[in-house]
Amino acid sequence: MADVHNRPLKTMRNTLYFGDNLNVMREMQSGSYHICYLDPPFNSGRNYNIFLAGSKAQRKAFDDIWRWDDAARHNQAAVLHYDGHHPELVEIMDNVSHCLTGFDNILKGGSKGEAESMRAYLAFMAPRLAEIWRLLTPNGSVYLHCDAHASHYLKCMLDVIFGSANFQNEIIWYYKNASRGKRRLAKAHDVILWYSKSPRDYTFNRDEILVPFESGMTEWRYAKGGQSGKAMPKGKTPDDVLVMPSLNAMSKERLGYPTQKPLALLEWIIKAATKPGDIVFDPFCGCGTALDAAHGLKRNWVGIDLTVLALEPMERRLRERHNLQPKVDYRIEGYPTTREDAILLAEQNPHDFANWAVTRLGLSPTPNSNDGGFDGSGKVVLWENHHLAEATRMSLPVIAEVKSGRSLNPNQVRAFRTAMQDTDAAIGIFITLHPVTRGMRNLSEAAGTFEHNGKHYPRLQFWQITDTYFEEGLIPVNLPWQIDERPKAERHYGGEQTYLTT
Ligand SMILES: C[S@@+](CC[C@H](N)C(=O)[O-])C[C@H]1O[C@@H](n2cnc3c(N)ncnc32)[C@H](O)[C@@H]1O
Structure with a gap:
C-alpha cells in the first residue's frame, strides 16, 4: 500500500x-x-x-455553502460507482447509494436552494463516512x-x-x-x-x-x-x-x-x-x-x-x-516542508501554493489574487535592532505576490508595482520558485528604495523559494524585519513574534 x-x-x-x-x-x-x-x-x-x-x-x-456541481457529482460517483478499491466497502457503498437515492426523493431531486445544497452536502459526506467505518479498529467508535x-x-x-x-x-x-x-x-x-x-x-x-x-x-x-x-x-x-x-x-x-x-x-x-x-x-x-x-x-x-x-x-x-x-x-x-514538496503543491494546486508561501511569511492571503493584484498582505516592523523597546518600532504595509511557474517576465513586475502603488505598500515581496530575469530586476529598481538606519533597501524585493525558506522563522532577506501582530482576536499566543531576519 x-x-x-x-x-x-x-x-x-x-x-x-x-x-x-x-x-x-x-x-x-x-x-x-x-x-x-x-x-x-x-x-x-x-x-x-x-x-x-x-x-x-x-x-x-x-x-x-454547497452546490450541486462537478465536485458533488464526483462525490456521488464515488459511492454509486464505487471502484472496489477496498472490497470490504463494496456492500456498504451499495447500501449508501440507496440511502442517497432515498435522500434525493425526500429532497425531490434537490436542484434548487436548500435542497440542492443538502443533496451536495450528503453526497460529500457519504463516501467519507464509509471510509471512516473501514478505518476504525473492530472495537472503534466514530x-x-x-x-x-x-x-x-x-x-x-x-x-x-x-x-x-x-x-x-x-x-x-x-x-x-x-x-x-x-x-x-x-x-x-x-x-x-x-x-x-x-x-x-x-x-x-x-x-x-x-x-x-x-x-x-x-x-x-x-x-x-x-x-x-x-x-x-x-x-x-x-x-x-x-x-x-x-x-x-x-x-x-x-x-x-x-x-x-x-x-x-x-x-x-x-x-x-x-x-x-x-x-x-x-x-x-x-x-x-x-x-x-x-x-x-x-x-x-x-x-x-x-x-x-x-x-x-x-x-x-x-x-x-x-x-x-x-x-x-x-x-x-x-x-511543503522541502523545496520539492513546494514544487509538487504548486503543480497540483497553485492557489494553495500561493497561500502557503505567504502564510509561511506570516502574511495574510488576500482576496481576488487572480486579477493582477497580489497574494498576501500585512505589516512589517522595522527595528533598530531586535531587542529595542516597542516605542522605537516603525510599522510598514507590505504586500506579496507569488509566482510558481517558470515563465517569469517584466510585465508581472509592472503589474506588481501598480498593485504597490494602489495599496500604498511601502514594501513589495515578489516570491518565485524559479530565478527571475535580468529585465525583471532592472524594472524593480525603478520602485526605489527606503532608508532605515542610514542604509537603503530596495522597496521591491525578489525572494526565491530555496531551501532556506523552510528554516524556522528565517527568510532570505537582509533586513531587521518582524511581522506585525495580527489583530488580537485572531491570536492565541501573545508576545512571541516571528523574526524575519537573517
Ligand atoms: C469545522 S472545521 C474543523 C474545526 C476543528 N474541529 C477545530 O477545532 O479546529 C472543518 C475543517 O474541515 C476542513 N475540510 C473541509 N473539507 C475537507 C476535505 N475534503 N478534506 C479535508 N479537510 C476538509 C476545512 O478546511 C476545515 O478546517
Whole structure:
C-alpha cells in the first residue's frame, strides 16, 4: 500500500496530512484507528467570513455553502460507482447509494436552494463516512460532530453504514452562549453522534467522566440507608447533554481559526472513548483541537485537513503546547516542508501554493489574487535592532505576490508595482520558485528604495523559494524585519513574534 504520493505507507502514528480527506483515507490501512472524531462543515449555510475575506482558500475551508456541481457529482460517483478499491466497502457503498437515492426523493431531486445544497452536502459526506467505518479498529467508535441542519440525515447515513444496533448516543453539546433573535428559539447546541463499530466491544471509560451526585440522597443511602457500610461510588454516569461554553472572542485558547472547538470538549470525548496509546483520527482536523487533546492525554493521533491555512496554527499549537517539532516528533504529508514538496503543491494546486508561501511569511492571503493584484498582505516592523523597546518600532504595509511557474517576465513586475502603488505598500515581496530575469530586476529598481538606519533597501524585493525558506522563522532577506501582530482576536499566543531576519 502507498500514500497519496505513491510512497510506501509507514506506521501512521502522529501524522498530519494535507489534502482532500477522501483521497488520503482511501490509501490508509483498514482497522487503523480506535476513534474517529470528525467536525466537518455542517451545511449550515454560514460563511465564516472573518478570517480571510474572500480568498479562494478561505472559501474552500470555511464556506459552508454547497452546490450541486462537478465536485458533488464526483462525490456521488464515488459511492454509486464505487471502484472496489477496498472490497470490504463494496456492500456498504451499495447500501449508501440507496440511502442517497432515498435522500434525493425526500429532497425531490434537490436542484434548487436548500435542497440542492443538502443533496451536495450528503453526497460529500457519504463516501467519507464509509471510509471512516473501514478505518476504525473492530472495537472503534466514530463521534460525528454536526448540528440540527443535517443531523437527521447523517444519523440515517450512519445507521446504514455502522448499523442502527451500533448507535450509542446522541450527545448534545449545550454551549449556552447563543445569539438570540426574536422569531424563533436561540440555537444553543450542537449534536455529536456516537456509533461503535461493534455492538458490545467498544471503549467507554465511564470512570474517567463521572459527574458528582446532585442531591444528598446518595450520600444518605450510603451513610444511613439501604447501602449503608458500602463504599460510595465516586460519581454518576453523565447525561447525554454536555454543558460547556464554546470559545468566544476573548477565549485564551483561540487561534483565530473560525470553527475551532474547545479543547475541553475534545478531552472529554477522547478520555471517554480511548485508552492511552490508542490512535485518535480526525479527518477534518482544522487547527488541530482533537490532536492537541489527544497528545495531552498520551494518545497517538492522525489528522487531515484540506487547507494549508489550518496547518500553520496547528504546527504552532503543537510546538507551543507540547514542544513538538514537525518532522522530528510527527510526520507531515502533503504540506511543503522541502523545496520539492513546494514544487509538487504548486503543480497540483497553485492557489494553495500561493497561500502557503505567504502564510509561511506570516502574511495574510488576500482576496481576488487572480486579477493582477497580489497574494498576501500585512505589516512589517522595522527595528533598530531586535531587542529595542516597542516605542522605537516603525510599522510598514507590505504586500506579496507569488509566482510558481517558470515563465517569469517584466510585465508581472509592472503589474506588481501598480498593485504597490494602489495599496500604498511601502514594501513589495515578489516570491518565485524559479530565478527571475535580468529585465525583471532592472524594472524593480525603478520602485526605489527606503532608508532605515542610514542604509537603503530596495522597496521591491525578489525572494526565491530555496531551501532556506523552510528554516524556522528565517527568510532570505537582509533586513531587521518582524511581522506585525495580527489583530488580537485572531491570536492565541501573545508576545512571541516571528523574526524575519537573517
Ligand atoms: C469545522 S472545521 C474543523 C474545526 C476543528 N474541529 C477545530 O477545532 O479546529 C472543518 C475543517 O474541515 C476542513 N475540510 C473541509 N473539507 C475537507 C476535505 N475534503 N478534506 C479535508 N479537510 C476538509 C476545512 O478546511 C476545515 O478546517
